[in-house]
Amino acid sequence: MTAADGVLVAALALALLAWCMRRLPGRDVVVALAALVSLGAGLYGAWDQRWQDAPGALAGGLCLLALALGRWRRARGRRPRPLLSGLLLGLAVAVALAAVVLFPVDDLPAPDGPFAVGVRDFELVDRRRTGVLQAAPGEPRRLLVRVWYPADPAPGARPRAYFDAAEARSTARGFGEVMGFAPMLAYLTHVGTHGYPDAPLRAAAGRLPVVLFSHGYAGYAGSNTVLMERLASHGYAVYAVQHSGDASPTRLPSGAVEPMDPGLVEHLRQALADGLPPLLRRAYTEDDLDVRLDAQLRVAREIPAPANRALWTSAPVWLADRLFVHDALQAGAVPASVAEVVAASAFARVGEMGMSFGGSTAGAVCQVDRRCAALVNLDGGDFHFTPFAADVPVPLLMIHADLRGFYRMLGATPPATPRSFNDFSYERLDATGLRPSVHRLVLRDSLHAGLTDNGLFVRRPLRDLLFGSAPGAVLTGVPNAFVLAFFDHYLRGLDNGFPQVQYRRYGDWVQPYDTAAVRHWWLAKPPAERAALQQRIDDLHAWARAPR
Incomplete structure (x- = not known):
């Protein structure tokens, strides 16, 4: 796992967890920061030849979009849809994590000879x-x-x-x-x-x-x-x-x-x-x-x-x-x-x-x-x-x-x-x-x-x-x-x-x-x-x- 992978996985997990905790103080701030970190880590990883981080960047962007839409709906007196948005974000995060997990970055097995x-x-x-x-x-x-x-x-x-x-x-x-x-x-x-x-x-x-x-x-x-x-x-x-x-x-x-x-x-x-x-x-x-x-x-x-x-x-x-x-x-x-x-x-x-x-x-x-x-x-x-x-x-x-x-x-x-x-x-x-x-x-x-x-x-x-x-x-x-x-x-x-x-x-x-x-x-x-x-x-x- 690259450094970008590690940051991306941790940030996505935090964003999804915070999203599900509706009564968490400062929830929107935590979600936004975690999503921004996910977006940045994913874009950096993709730039650094780790294309598997691109879905994570997309998931972070979707998280920010969902957060903005939720605030927009509340501002107009409409009821947010946390279950639907949570399921969609969960799916996006799952796809992003699968891309990282399915394509690992591990060094080759060490040769067993004496030299x-x-x-x-x-x-x-x-x-x-x-x-x-x-x-x-x-x-x-x-x-x-x-x-x-x-x-x-x-x-x-x-x-x-x-x-x-x-x-x-x-x-x-x-x-x-x-x-x-x-x-x-x-x-x-x-x-x-x-x-x-x-x-x-x-x-x-x-x-x-x-x-x-x-x-x-x-x-x-x-x-x-x-x-x-x-x-x-x-x-x-x-x-x-x-x-x-x-x-x-x-x-x-x-x-x-x-x-x-x-x-x-x-x-x-x-x-x-x-x-x-x-x-x-x-x-x-x-x-x-x-x-x-x-x-x-x-x-x-x-x-x-x-x-x-x-x-x-x-x-x-x-x-x-x-x-x-x-x-x-x-x-x-x-x-x-x-x-x-x-x-x-x-x-x-x-x-x-x-x-x-x-x-x-x-x-x-x-x-x-x-x-x-x-x-x-x-x-x-x-x-x-x-x-x-x-x-x-x-x-x-x-x-x-x-x-x-x-x-x-x-x-x-x-x-x-x-x-x-x-x-x-x-x-x-x-x-x-x-x-x-x-x-x-x-x-x-x-x-x-x-x-x-x-x-x-x-x-x-x-x-x-x-x-x-x-x-x-x-x-x-x-x-x-x-x-x-x-x-x-x-x-x-x-x-x-x-x-x-x-x-x-x-x-x-x-x-x-x-x-x-x-x-x-x-x-x-x-x-x-x-x-x-x-x-x-x-x-x-x-x-x-x-x-x-």
């Missing part, structure tokens, strides 16, 4: 690629990268806000525009993280294991800050790429802002207006695996514009972004402000990770880049298609939100046994479900966006509708626990009991997802039919790798 966390932003420029997405012809590709790392912050240093003031005016508001309400996340400028800006690298840090991360479509680099801080507190260097144009407005360290690509905005608005194409719905909601496979093989090339934007335009751009960033980091071609952190990072074997569309990108990276040593996909599909019906060459952790929510999001009734949208990805169809290093799991009672930090910023019951009804400690705790243990096991080589330890801890909320039914269905097909389908799969791979 403090530093955080730095820097820009990388790919001059070989020009005119990408919304960029003008000849303009190079500019990317924001944020790194979290183990640090030794100076005494008295203060962690950064979730969004600094400039990001609240650009990145946060741009993301809010996608959701239909620009100020939606701007108030997170009041939420504290545990990352210390530009803090010195921890002394004797050694060679830091590296994780590279991509956010979801239209998202931003810090969308999973809680997870990043936890990894860094356990000794990792985590580099998050913000994919300019396909991201919320990207504020670069120079102060320049790379806007969201108008093509992305058109795509998102059209998708909301028209709904999903029927072919896409069949591809991911049909229970019949033959229908599902046929539709998924056709999706990439048959969905019309602008619904195909992610597949045709964004997928190759994001893959190229990730490979460029990795190459630049490994070569040390970075600004001096992050040179020491980059020099201490081990880029020959890294963990690749992403959320949503970023998870698809991470999967594509591991199909083409031998530096990938372990892959984490946080509820992302396969929009690059190179991992389709193909063995991912490294260990995989696939964390799904509750699959029932996915069906409902697509406007379909969930079947008794919901199927994953990645049933055909990351393993050969004749052997899917047999590799012990491929871990697929489902987080019960969670929704897609619940696998970001956003579930921490809304209270129930609204949170249940947007992010899932699983407890907040579970929504963040499951990815934290499984991802850290997965990378510790496969990237660091630790014998840590993964994943049995994590399943025991979260057994009430997490279930393994088994793709054995896909294998049995595939192997039951006549050889000629399998060969024909395999040819279609090979054609899809060729299309996915061709320049677009």
Whole structure:
């Protein structure tokens, strides 16, 4: 709760209480003063990016108006209507308090590792690629990268806000525009993280294991800050790429802002207006695996514009972004402000990770880049298609939100046994479900966006509708626990009991997802039919790798 929140809540409570105490000496003065304070606190909070205080300002104004009307009626010999006015004011105050309570301002959960966390932003420029997405012809590709790392912050240093003031005016508001309400996340400028800006690298840090991360479509680099801080507190260097144009407005360290690509905005608005194409719905909601496979093989090339934007335009751009960033980091071609952190990072074997569309990108990276040593996909599909019906060459952790929510999001009734949208990805169809290093799991009672930090910023019951009804400690705790243990096991080589330890801890909320039914269905097909389908799969791979 901000200071303005506290003053607003106290003043509104006092105003409503005094209003109900008809015989209180000096009642009108108390109500007027409390309402004026409510009005001022609410307006200040709204100015200070805390839009949730605006209803409180309105309630304070209504209280003053009701007070004036009551005095006006008495002056003309008319009887006031305290019951009606009290009910209306009570409703206004309740709405104002609900806005403050439902959207709390609490610092992020503290990471549990032994090290403090530093955080730095820097820009990388790919001059070989020009005119990408919304960029003008000849303009190079500019990317924001944020790194979290183990640090030794100076005494008295203060962690950064979730969004600094400039990001609240650009990145946060741009993301809010996608959701239909620009100020939606701007108030997170009041939420504290545990990352210390530009803090010195921890002394004797050694060679830091590296994780590279991509956010979801239209998202931003810090969308999973809680997870990043936890990894860094356990000794990792985590580099998050913000994919300019396909991201919320990207504020670069120079102060320049790379806007969201108008093509992305058109795509998102059209998708909301028209709904999903029927072919896409069949591809991911049909229970019949033959229908599902046929539709998924056709999706990439048959969905019309602008619904195909992610597949045709964004997928190759994001893959190229990730490979460029990795190459630049490994070569040390970075600004001096992050040179020491980059020099201490081990880029020959890294963990690749992403959320949503970023998870698809991470999967594509591991199909083409031998530096990938372990892959984490946080509820992302396969929009690059190179991992389709193909063995991912490294260990995989696939964390799904509750699959029932996915069906409902697509406007379909969930079947008794919901199927994953990645049933055909990351393993050969004749052997899917047999590799012990491929871990697929489902987080019960969670929704897609619940696998970001956003579930921490809304209270129930609204949170249940947007992010899932699983407890907040579970929504963040499951990815934290499984991802850290997965990378510790496969990237660091630790014998840590993964994943049995994590399943025991979260057994009430997490279930393994088994793709054995896909294998049995595939192997039951006549050889000629399998060969024909395999040819279609090979054609899809060729299309996915061709320049677009």
